[in-house]
Amino acid sequence: MTWTMNSCFVTLAILFLWRVEEMAEACSCSPAHPQQAFCSxxxxxxxxxxxxxxxxxxxxxxxxxxxxxxxxxxxxxxxxxxxxxxxxxxxxxxxxxxxxxxxxxxxxxxxxxxxxxxxxxxxxxxxxxxxxxxxLSATQKKSLTQRYETGCDCKITRCTSIPCTISSPTECLWTDWVIEKIYNGEQAKHFACIKRSDDSCAWYRGSAPPKKDFLDIEDP
Missing domain, CATH: 2.40.50.120 (OB fold (Dihydrolipoamide Acetyltransferase, E2P))
Structure with a gap:
């Protein structure tokens, strides 16, 4: 009886270790805004x-x-x-x-x-x-050549729950998940995080280049 219990314990331990290995090998990625993917x-x-x-x-x-x-x-x-x-x-x-x-x-x-x-x-x-x-949205396609690269010095911070804040003026807060419960939402599809003339960063909507001294979010 003792041998049988020990044998069962060993079998369960082996199965547990296999399961841990499988979990360790599983692919896990943090969601990234398309601009982050481009820049990295x-x-x-x-x-x-x-x-x-x-x-x-x-x-x-x-x-x-x-x-x-x-x-x-x-x-x-x-x-x-x-x-x-x-x-x-x-x-x-x-x-x-x-x-x-x-x-x-x-x-x-x-x-x-x-x-x-x-x-x-x-x-x-x-x-x-x-x-x-x-x-891809029209903005995403255009941003590959006109927008994403100009914002690579900016940081996109993903918001997963409210409240969430930024700690630097060079950050853009990515809120698709808390607002729409998807990562491929409005900001991912239609916005890029762009450095402004004062070296801070802000979301810019649309595929047309921003004005030279762009200071606020605007819809072209």
């Missing part, structure tokens, strides 16, 4: 995915092979990145470790943000901002 990324491109294959990416510290998914892409436009075109992006093979799944029929266009590795390859995760091009 090495590469921002518009592209179609035209192919997919699993490739070897060396070995881990235990000698086990590391697999990656390689997506062959057709770059349409680069908004931020190296001088040469990107013809492939790499990601982990599972969503549990932040791997990204993309359509590979070459029909859907994506906005893809990611990191540039030392060898010149582009890597993406579920924490990067990757959206179908058609799902």
């Amino acid at each position: 990324s090495d590469v921002v491109i518009r592209a179609k995915v035209v192919g997919e294959e699993e490739v070897d990416a060396g070995n881990d510290i235990y000698g086990n092979p590391i697999k990656r998914i390689k997506y062959d892409i057709k770059q349409i436009k680069m908004f931020k990145g190296p001088t040469q075109d990107i013809d492939a992006i790499y990601t982990a093979p599972s969503s549990a470790i932040c791997g990204v799944t993309l359509e590979t029929n070459g029909k859907k266009e994506y906005l893809i943000t990611g990191k540039l590795e030392a060898d010149g390859t582009m890597h993406v995760t579920l924490c990067d901002f990757i959206e179908p091009w058609e799902a």
Whole structure:
């Protein structure tokens, strides 16, 4: 009887450890405003995915092979990145470790943000901002070339519950979650956090460039 109880205890302990490992491996990301994603990324491109294959990416510290998914892409436009075109992006093979799944029929266009590795390859995760091009608002599309970069010195602070405040005039308070209970709300779709003429930052609505001495939020 004692042996049976000990055996059950060991089995439960093993199952518990497996569950902890699974939870530890699960991908977890903090929501980011599209402008934050643009500013923190090495590469921002518009592209179609035209192919997919699993490739070897060396070995881990235990000698086990590391697999990656390689997506062959057709770059349409680069908004931020190296001088040469990107013809492939790499990601982990599972969503549990932040791997990204993309359509590979070459029909859907994506906005893809990611990191540039030392060898010149582009890597993406579920924490990067990757959206179908058609799902972006007109302001988001325009801001990729006209607005987001001018506000990269500003800080967007996410508000998750009331009250929430900013601690610096260079911050913009992102309130989509507390107001609409979604992160892809009005501020994400239609606003950019822009540095003003007095070096403070404020939300700016619309895709047209702000006035040279812009001081207040205004609708063009």
